[in-house]
Amino acid sequence: MKICSAAQIRELDAYTINHEPISSLELMERAAACFTRWLIQAYPDQQRPVHIFCGIGNNAGDGLVAARLLHHSGYDVRVHTCRISPNRSEDFEANLKRLPGHGAIGASPIAEGDPMPELPEEALVIDALFGSGLNRPVKGYWGDLLQHLNGLNVNRVAIDIPSGVYADQSTTGVAFHAHRTFAFELPKLAFLFPENAERVGQWTVRSIGLHPEAIAQAETSNYYLTEETACTLLRPRAKFSHKGTHGHALLIMGSYGKMGAALLAARGALRSGAGLVSLHVPKISYNIVQTALPEAMVSLDGHELQFTEVPQLDAYQAIGIGCGLGQGTLTQKALSQLIALADQPLVLDADALNIISTQPDLLKALPSQSILTPHPKEFERLFGPTPNHFKRHELQIRKAREHGVIIVLKGAHTSIALPNGRSYFNSTGNAGMATGGSGDVLAGIITGLLAQGYTPEAAALLGVFLHGLAGDCALQRESEESLIAGDIPDALGLAYQQLRKAGNRH
Numbered sequence: 183m184k185i186c187s188a189a190q191i192r193e194l195d196a197y198t199i200n201h202e203p204i205s206s207l208e209l210m211e212r213a214a215a216c217f218t219r220w221l222i223q224a225y226p227d228q229q230r231p232v233h234i235f236c237g238i239g240n241n242a243g244d245g246l247v248a249a250r251l252l253h254h255s256g257y258d259v260r261v262h263t264c265r266i267s268p269n270r271s272e273d274f275e276a277n278l279k280r281l282p283g284h285g286a287i288g289a290s291p292i293a294e295g296d297p298m299p300e301l302p303e304e305a306l307v308i309d310a311l312f313g314s315g316l317n318r319p320v321k322g323y324w325g326d327l328l329q330h331l332n333g334l335n336v337n338r339v340a341i342d343i344p345s346g347v348y349a350d351q352s353t354t355g356v357a358f359h360a361h362r363t364f365a366f367e368l369p370k371l372a373f374l375f376p377e378n379a380e381r382v383g384q385w386t387v388r389s390i391g392l393h394p395e396a397i398a399q400a401e402t403s404n405y406y407l408t409e410e411t412a413c414t415l416l417r418p419r420a421k422f423s424h425k426g427t428h429g430h431a432l433l434i435m436g437s438y439g440k441m442g443a444a445l446l447a448a449r450g451a452l453r454s455g456a457g458l459v460s461l462h463v464p465k466i467s468y469n470i471v472q473t474a475l476p477e478a479m480v481s482l483d484g485h486e487l488q489f490t491e492v493p494q495l496d497a498y499q500a501i502g503i504g505c506g507l508g509q510g511t512l513t514q515k516a517l518s519q520l521i522a523l524a525d526q527p528l529v530l531d532a533d534a535l536n537i538i539s540t541q542p543d544l545l546k547a548l549p550s551q552s553i554l555t556p557h558p559k560e561f562e563r564l565f566g567p568t569p570n571h572f573k574r575h576e577l578q579i580r581k582a583r584e585h586g587v588i589i590v591l592k593g594a595h596t597s598i599a600l601p602n603g604r605s606y607f608n609s610t611g612n613a614g615m616a617t618g619g620s621g622d623v624l625a626g627i628i629t630g631l632l633a634q635g636y637t638p639e640a641a642a643l644l645g646v647f648l649h650g651l652a653g654d655c656a657l658q659r660e661s662e663e664s665l666i667a668g669d670i671p672d673a674l675g676l677a678y679q680q681l682r683k684a685g686n687r688h
């Protein structure tokens with residue numbers, strides 16, 4: 183699913199109006215009806231008073247249509263029209279006239295300087311002050327109003343985007359804090375970054391029937407990775423295949439005291455479907471691997487405690503390195519040897535990334551299409567700090583292009599930047615996965631997919647999606663609190679099943 187800028191969304195809007203064709207007033211009616219249907223399902227209690235705060239633009243117009251439709255559905259609605267400026271949009275004016283009269287809907291205009299409105303505790307507040315037309319930070323009285331609403335013990339819902347939040351740049355002024363945001367047609371970039379989590383809340387996106395041709399033509403480098411795309415990446419497993427067909431993955435991971443990370447990655451690789459998985463480990467870990475993971479094979483390093491020797495690489499279709507590796511001098515040397523020797527893309531995680539961040543030449547020497555899987559701190563060590571998540575995302579895309587690598591930045595919406603400048607935000611996963619070892623499993627899954635012959639791009643996208651989906655499937659038995667990293671490989675089977683079913687549907 184594409185992620186478009188506010189300016190592009192305006193173009194989609196205009197294209198739809200001209201080519202469907204449909205009047206802008208009717209399109210507003212359709213959008214707001216879609217919102218209202220969702221709201222009635224989400225908040226079925228008609229006794230709860232609904233307070234809609236409208237500005238002056240088309241977002242406010244949506245608010246007015248929703249007021250009318252909710253009233254006709256039996257809700258007790260009050261509209262607060264905020265006199266932000268005299269330049270009200272035409273469709274706003276038209277819908278103001280269409281509000282049922284004779285006090286059926288309570289209407290209270292608010293002008294700058296008025297006392298802040300008092301609302302009952304059980305109220306549902308709908309924010310239709312500003313939408314994607316926001317063109318400056320919200321300050322002064324209207325900022326105070328938003329802060330006042332944020333401070334009330336009420337339910338808060340935003341239409342399209344919370345007021346004050348920019349769709350495609352970092353927000354600086356005051357913003358509405360929605361518990362839930364209902365967006366039209368496509369998700370906004372702002373929804374995907376932690377800095378807006380408290381503003382956007384839980385978000386939903388639904389089509390309002392913008393013209394498919396216009397959406398297909400819209401040029402963007404940002405995508406939301408959904409089941410619909412992920413299932414097209416999944417390949418069938420042939421009946422007459424054998425373990426050799428599905429590739430041999432080598433994981434160079436673990437050191438004295440850090441073998442858990444290596445084992446978790448190996449379980450990820452095995453459950454991802456790799457035919458064979460070898461763990462290259464220091465001598466001391468031999469018994470641990472053989473006992474804990476009989477399905478894995480062992481490649482022993484000459485050193486007792488850490489990685490120091492690059493094994494023969496010919497036998498392996500994919501190599502992952504870094505989880506629990508340590509950063510000793512001998513290990514650093516061995517990593518640079520590996521980078522010099524490998525002619526296939528590598529999967530690099532954790533300590534492999536930490537070592538690279540102290541030796542930038544290694545980054546330049548990486549085989550093209552290598553996959554780096556940093557968490558935010560590792561990303562910062564590698565590429566430096568940024569003032570906000572929008573800038574960090576731009577840097578991620580720039581670095582992926584510059585070095586010809588795939589950068590998987592882990593988070594609630596893990597983003598995958600490709601060497602061609604595209605980036606994908608993942609849609610699966612949950613807060614239970616923010617637990618030690620979860621990233622190691624991901625590195626293992628991606629290496630396992632690479633070994634099976636998936637392209638680096640497909641391995642990164644599918645690996646991230648399946649990892650999140652397995653985390654979601656694990657919640658059938660666990661809670662977000664109780665989920666541990668080992669539950670993720672165990673639930674990969676369910677995740678594969680679910681994605682295959684989706685493939686048959688789409």
Ligand SMILES: NC(=O)C1=CN([C@@H]2O[C@H](COP(=O)(O)OP(=O)(O)OC[C@H]3O[C@@H](n4cnc5c(N)ncnc54)[C@H](OP(=O)(O)O)[C@@H]3O)[C@@H](O)[C@H]2O)[C@@H](O)CC1
Nearest residue numbers: 195210213239240241312313314315316317318319320342
């Ligand atoms: N796209 C679609 O497909 C569809 C879109 N629809 C809806 O339209 C919404 C976009 O509508 P929109 O363009 O009228 O913008 P919106 O945010 O309502 O108003 C902005 C106005 O506020 C002002 N203003 C801006 N910032 C300000 C500030 N900080 N402080 C004070 N004032 C400020 C600015 O006026 P200015 O002062 O600059 O003259 C401007 O006039 C979209 O979110 C969706 O809900 C659906 O109805 C149909 C399908």
Ligand SMILES: [K+]
Nearest residue numbers: 309312343345
């Ligand atoms: K809004």
